[in-house]
Amino acid sequence: GAGVSQSPSNKVTEKGKDVELRCDPISGHTALYWYRQRLGQGLEFLIYFQGNSAPDKSGLPSDRFSAERTGESVSTLTIQRTQQEDSAVYLCASSLAPSGRTSSYEQYFGPGTRLTVT
Amino acid sequence: QQQVKQSPQSLIVQKGGISIINCAYENTAFDYFPWYQQFPGKGPALLIAIRPDVSEKKEGRFTISFNKSAKQFSLHIMDSQPGDSATYFCAASIESQGNLIFGKGTKLSVKP
Numbered sequence: 246g247a248g249v250s251q252s253p254s255n256k257v258t259e260k261g262k263d264v265e266l267r268c269d270p271i272s273g274h275t276a277l278y279w280y281r282q283r284l285g286q287g288l289e290f291l292i293y294f295q296g297n298s299a300p301d302k303s304g305l306p307s308d309r310f311s312a313e314r315t316g317e318s319v320s321t322l323t324i325q326r327t328q329q330e331d332s333a334v335y336l337c338a339s340s341l342a343p344s345g346r347t348s349s350y351e352q353y354f355g356p357g358t359r360l361t362v363t
Numbered sequence: 364q365q366q367v368k369q370s371p372q373s374l375i376v377q378k379g380g381i382s383i384i385n386c387a388y389e390n391t392a393f394d395y396f397p398w399y400q401q402f403p404g405k406g407p408a409l410l411i412a413i414r415p416d417v418s419e420k421k422e423g424r425f426t427i428s429f430n431k432s433a434k435q436f437s438l439h440i441m442d443s444q445p446g447d448s449a450t451y452f453c454a455a456s457i458e459s460q461g462n463l464i465f466g467k468g469t470k471l472s473v474k475p
Contacts, residue, residue, distance in 0.1 A: 249406070278462060287369075287452055287465035288407070295461060304462065336406055350395060350458055354406030 249355035270339030369466025386453035
């Protein structure tokens with residue numbers, strides 16, 4: 246079946262511009278996550294959506310970052326007034342709702358969007 | 364505060380050898396410990412995962428060893444192959460909270 250898809254795959258933008266990154270999760274997955282991966286680094290958690298619950302925004306680095314999710318489908322991550330330090334790969338993952346069954350908690354990642362701020 | 368510490372940063376192993384990557388965590392509330400494999404230009408892919416109620420889990424050539432008292436877990440890749448060359452990330456989470464806390468990664472190179 247189809248995996249997690251993200252678009253665009255690459256985005257180059259000028260400092261100060263706004264960008265929108267899109268994530269299409271696996272169909273039926275109610276949980277959706279955004280992570281940031283800087284060059285040569287591990288993944289940093291940004292935000293987590295679970296069904297109709299309020300999102301966990303505890304990882305967002307500043308108020309320039311925001312994300313929305315339409316129901317249990319598409320999500321968009323928006324970065325306003327981009328800065329050079331925002332350059333990174335932005336990864337989206339989805340999973341079935343955590344329910345105590347190990348298999349339901351596995352996070353499946355998309356290929357990422359490489360953002361370059363010049 | 365780095366909640367999950369991973370070592371080494373890089374590892375070179377000969378084909379057929381054993382690759383060992385170690386992780387240590389601080390939060391005793393963590394109850395899920397996955398390992399991810401990432402090839403250049405791709406998203407991470409789940410390799411194997413363990414919960415703290417077992418000390419070892421094996422899937423093919425990949426084994427997780429878990430030491431709850433020491434708050435450490437490790438990935439062993441037996442009979443390492445050039446195709447295993449990738450970056451490996453350990454992670455930990457509190458299942459009810461959803462997000463994964465990742466280590467900084469280990470770049471593995473398996474020489475033919």
